[in-house]
Amino acid sequence: MKVRATTSFSVESSTDPITYDYLRAVVTEALSRLASEHDLVDETSITPGGDGGRADLLVVELDIVFRSDSYGAVDDAMLKLAQHIASVLETEPTSPRIASRETQLVPA
Amino acid sequence: MAIDGSHLRSSDRLVVRLFRSLEGGLVWVGVVLMAAAPALMWFSHDDRPWLPWVAGGLLLVGISLNGVVGWKHKRLVDREAEAKGRAARRSNAMQTIMVAALHTLMHELDHVDFTRARISVYRHKDGHFIRLCRESKDLELARPGRNRYPVDEGLIGRAWRSGTAYVRDLPEDRSEWESTCHEDWNINDQTVGGIQMQSRSLAGIRLEVTGTNPRMIGLLVVESLDPRGVKGEVMDVLRTSTATHLVNHVLVVAVTCLDEEDVDGFRQSTEL
Numbered sequence: 517m518k519v520r521a522t523t524s525f526s527v528e529s530s531t532d533p534i535t536y537d538y539l540r541a542v543v544t545e546a547l548s549r550l551a552s553e554h555d556l557v558d559e560t561s562i563t564p565g566g567d568g569g570r571a572d573l574l575v576v577e578l579d580i581v582f583r584s585d586s587y588g589a590v591d592d593a594m595l596k597l598a599q600h601i602a603s604v605l606e607t608e609p610t611s612p613r614i615a616s617r618e619t620q621l622v623p624a
Numbered sequence: 625m626a627i628d629g630s631h632l633r634s635s636d637r638l639v640v641r642l643f644r645s646l647e648g649g650l651v652w653v654g655v656v657l658m659a660a661a662p663a664l665m666w667f668s669h670d671d672r673p674w675l676p677w678v679a680g681g682l683l684l685v686g687i688s689l690n691g692v693v694g695w696k697h698k699r700l701v702d703r704e705a706e707a708k709g710r711a712a713r714r715s716n717a718m719q720t721i722m723v724a725a726l727h728t729l730m731h732e733l734d735h736v737d738f739t740r741a742r743i744s745v746y747r748h749k750d751g752h753f754i755r756l757c758r759e760s761k762d763l764e765l766a767r768p769g770r771n772r773y774p775v776d777e778g779l780i781g782r783a784w785r786s787g788t789a790y791v792r793d794l795p796e797d798r799s800e801w802e803s804t805c806h807e808d809w810n811i812n813d814q815t816v817g818g819i820q821m822q823s824r825s826l827a828g829i830r831l832e833v834t835g836t837n838p839r840m841i842g843l844l845v846v847e848s849l850d851p852r853g854v855k856g857e858v859m860d861v862l863r864t865s866t867a868t869h870l871v872n873h874v875l876v877v878a879v880t881c882l883d884e885e886d887v888d889g890f891r892q893s894t895e896l
Contacts, residue, residue, distance in 0.1 A: 587790060591856020621790040621856060622782065
């Protein structure tokens with residue numbers, strides 16, 4: 517069974533905002549860790565989300581397809597992914613605010 | 625007493641239709657015959673000695689017709705009352721089994737706090753969903769809510785299309801939550817404002833008739849006020865639990881074997 521997980525993260529920093537390229541690099545690294553622990557279908561996409569024109573707010577949207585028989589396992593994996601991304605970004609000197617937005621799981 | 629006829633067997637419904645069309649006529653024929661009898665007696669003479677017999681005959685026929693009509697009417701009223709009673713008992717039995725299955729599911733989903741969550745069964749009918757049953761440990765959350773739910777809105781719309789759907793971490797802020805429901809989940813703007821329960825995590829699974837004539841008939845949905853009150857593992861329980869199969873089976877029986885009135889009664893009885 518394939519499960520499609522979609523989620524997004526927003527990163528808000530008032531001074532010296534981080535760049536989208538940097539955010540993408542952090543997410544890509546987190547995804548490679550995820551891929552080493554789970555059977556992912558090669559359909560993962562990382563796209564910039566709408567930020568309403570705000571320079572201090574970055575949004576990244578993720579679309580990941582798992583091969584898994586368990587929604588619980590996929591949900592746990594997505595929670596760990598979010599925690600990992602947050603833990604990396606929180607080490608930034610500007611201490612950006614990271615928010616994990618809604619996560620959806622549907623059959624792929 | 626008027627006869628509705630909807631709870632009777634099809635053969636009885638035919639009798640009711642015939643009865644309705646003849647009832648008035650037969651009663652009046654009886655009355656006219658009974659009125660005609662004394663008049664005929666009045667005009668009886670020696671040269672028409674048979675008239676009293678005819679008058680007596682007409683009187684008897686008139687009384688008999690009214691008697692038959694009255695007896696038949698009472699019999700149909702009694703039969704319909706019995707049929708309604710049977711339908712109510714069937715609905716109650718179905719409801720009892722459905723509620724028991726939902727309580728079993730709530731027990732199996734022991735990590736869900738059902739004082740802040742609820743579980744609902746929806747039936748698909750005429751392009752909409754109609755809620756048949758809803759359980760929660762909070763009576764406010766167990767209240768009925770909307771009468772009908774569009775098939776293309778919200779998590780129920782997504783679960784209906786894809787078979788299962790799950791979401792968590794919906795916004796805490798009410799206006800953000802409303803705009804997410806509207807923009808991401810296609811829920812009508814006016815409808816969103818009227819939704820009482822601000823569900824922040826939901827899981828839904830489609831209920832289906834399998835076999836030679838498979839079709840989709842409804843949905844089972846668990847929703848919580850907490851952002852992670854419904855976790856992904858809820859989907860695993862819903863997909864594999866025998867209680868879900870029982871809910872599915874009861875809904876199949878309700879939809880395929882009961883009359884519409886019985887299913888409606890089923891729904892009404894859950895709103896008591």
